Amino acid sequence: MHIQSEAPEIIEGNRPPANWPFVGKVEMKDLKIRYCPNTSLVLRGIRCTFEGGYTVGIVGRTGSGKSTLISALFRLVEPTEGAIFIDDLTISTVGIHDLRSHLAIIPQDPMLFGGSIRYNLNPLSEHSDHDIREANQMLITLLIG
Ligand SMILES: Nc1ncnc2c1ncn2[C@@H]1O[C@H](COP(=O)(O)OP(=O)(O)OP(=O)(O)O)[C@@H](O)[C@H]1O
Ligand SMILES: [Mg+2]
Known part of the structure; x- marks a missing residue:
C-alpha cells in the first residue's frame, strides 16, 4: 500500500x-540506475547509441x-540520472502505456497462452x-530463415 505507483499511463499533450x-535509434545518455535508495548504482553512467535497423x-x-538496461527501455525501473532517447524522443516524457505499447520484447523463455x-x-x-x-x-520466415 505504501509503494509509489508507476508514472501515468498516458500523458495528454505529449x-x-x-x-x-x-x-x-536508441541513445543512452549518462544513464544511472539503482534499484533502491541508499544502494549502490547498478548502471553507472552508460553512454551509447544504437543506430536504428541494426541487430545488436x-x-x-x-x-x-x-x-536492467532492457528494463530501463520499458521504464520497469526508472533512471536515477540520465536519459534514454528513442528516435530523439525522451522516453521519460511520455506515458508508460504509450511507451510500452510501441516497443516489443521477446523474452529468453517465451510463453504461450492456452x-x-x-x-x-x-x-x-x-x-x-x-x-x-x-x-x-513473417514469423515463420524468420524461424525457417
Ligand atoms: N529487482 C532488483 N532489485 C534489486 N537489485 C536488482 C534487481 N534486479 C537486478 N538487481 C541487481 O542489479 C545488478 C544487475 O543485474 P541484472 O539482472 O541487470 O544483470 P544481468 O547482466 O542481466 O545478469 P544475468 O546475465 O544473470 O541475466 C545485479 O547486481 C543484481 O543483483
Ligand atoms: Mg539478465
Whole structure:
C-alpha cells in the first residue's frame, strides 16, 4: 500500500506519433540506475547509441546489468540520472502505456497462452486476420530463415 505507483499511463499533450519509433535509434545518455535508495548504482553512467535497423548483442557477465538496461527501455525501473532517447524522443516524457505499447520484447523463455495461434498473436483482439496472417508469415520466415 505504501509503494509509489508507476508514472501515468498516458500523458495528454505529449503522446508519441502512431508510427514512432520511426527507425529505432536508441541513445543512452549518462544513464544511472539503482534499484533502491541508499544502494549502490547498478548502471553507472552508460553512454551509447544504437543506430536504428541494426541487430545488436549485449554481452556481460552475470549481474553486470544487461536485463536492467532492457528494463530501463520499458521504464520497469526508472533512471536515477540520465536519459534514454528513442528516435530523439525522451522516453521519460511520455506515458508508460504509450511507451510500452510501441516497443516489443521477446523474452529468453517465451510463453504461450492456452488457445489458438490466432489468440496468442492477438490476445487483445486489436488486429485484423489479414494482419495476423502477415505477421505469422513473417514469423515463420524468420524461424525457417
Ligand atoms: N529487482 C532488483 N532489485 C534489486 N537489485 C536488482 C534487481 N534486479 C537486478 N538487481 C541487481 O542489479 C545488478 C544487475 O543485474 P541484472 O539482472 O541487470 O544483470 P544481468 O547482466 O542481466 O545478469 P544475468 O546475465 O544473470 O541475466 C545485479 O547486481 C543484481 O543483483
Ligand atoms: Mg539478465
